[in-house]
Amino acid sequence: MLVTIPEVLTVPEQQELLRLTKELPFVDGKETAGFRAKMVKHNEQVSREAEGRRVMQEIVVRALARSPGFRRAAIPHKIRPPLISRYREGMSYGTHVDDAMMGQGFQRERSDVSVTVFINDASDYDGGELKIHSPFGPQQIKLPARSAVVYPSGTLHEVAKVTRGERLVAVTWVQSYIRDERHRQLLSDVMEVRDRLHAIDPNGKETDLAFRIHTNLTRLWSEG
Numbered sequence: 602m603l604v605t606i607p608e609v610l611t612v613p614e615q616q617e618l619l620r621l622t623k624e625l626p627f628v629d630g631k632e633t634a635g636f637r638a639k640m641v642k643h644n645e646q647v648s649r650e651a652e653g654r655r656v657m658q659e660i661v662v663r664a665l666a667r668s669p670g671f672r673r674a675a676i677p678h679k680i681r682p683p684l685i686s687r688y689r690e691g692m693s694y695g696t697h698v699d700d701a702m703m704g705q706g707f708q709r710e711r712s713d714v715s716v717t718v719f720i721n722d723a724s725d726y727d728g729g730e731l732k733i734h735s736p737f738g739p740q741q742i743k744l745p746a747r748s749a750v751v752y753p754s755g756t757l758h759e760v761a762k763v764t765r766g767e768r769l770v771a772v773t774w775v776q777s778y779i780r781d782e783r784h785r786q787l788l789s790d791v792m793e794v795r796d797r798l799h800a801i802d803p804n805g806k807e808t809d810l811a812f813r814i815h816t817n818l819t820r821l822w823s824e825g
């Protein structure tokens with residue numbers, strides 16, 4: 602399931618992120634890539650040592666956590682501290698699959714859902730499309746600033762070479778309460794129906810039923 606979500610970041614949040622990207626030091630993105638992804642990862646990310654990195658991560662996580670669209674698509678249990686990535690002219694990230702387990706030692710978390718939050722606008726650069734290889738063919742994603750895309754971590758994907766300007770994104774991974782993508786899609790659909798029924802008829806029998814289906818499917822399928 603590939604979902605795009607507009608306006609995840611507020612304008613002040615996006616401005617603060619942009620300001621910090623101008624101030625903070627970036628390092629080679631290979632630092633956080635698995636051994637195979639290292640071969641194809643040509644980008645930069647805000648240094649682990651940078652003071653303001655935590656501030657940026659908190660802004661992004663807070664924005665995602667309050668977004669109903671994100672919550673519905675990802676059904677998040679745990680979210681990794683985001684990487685703040687920059688692709689300057691000539692940079693790209695070749696085809697790869699994200700690691701299944703992320704983090705250190707016994708604190709590892711499974712990645713079910715990958716997320717890109719767009720910090721600067723698509724008009725600021727040429728190229729730089731996020732290309733997700735799906736069973737229905739490749740999906741090319743290039744979104745306006747403040748939007749996000751959510752897609753299954755098990756897909757092969759790549760970032761096309763930036764040919765003008767620079768691309769600034771925050772990238773993170775979610776361990777979902779619902780591990781199976783088919784279950785997540787069904788729950789997400791039921792949630793939408795439930796919320797629409799509630800808006801139309803808060804006291805209706807059908808609304809009760811939709812709430813019951815959603816709640817009990819969550820009980821049936823969730824873990825963690």
Ligand SMILES: O=C(O)CCC(=O)C(=O)O
Pocket residue numbers: 686694699717731758759760770772
């Ligand atoms: O920059 C993006 O949109 C995705 C980058 C990516 O695939 C990764 O960091 O694993």
Ligand SMILES: [Fe+2]
Pocket residue numbers: 697698699715758
């Ligand atoms: Fe990736």
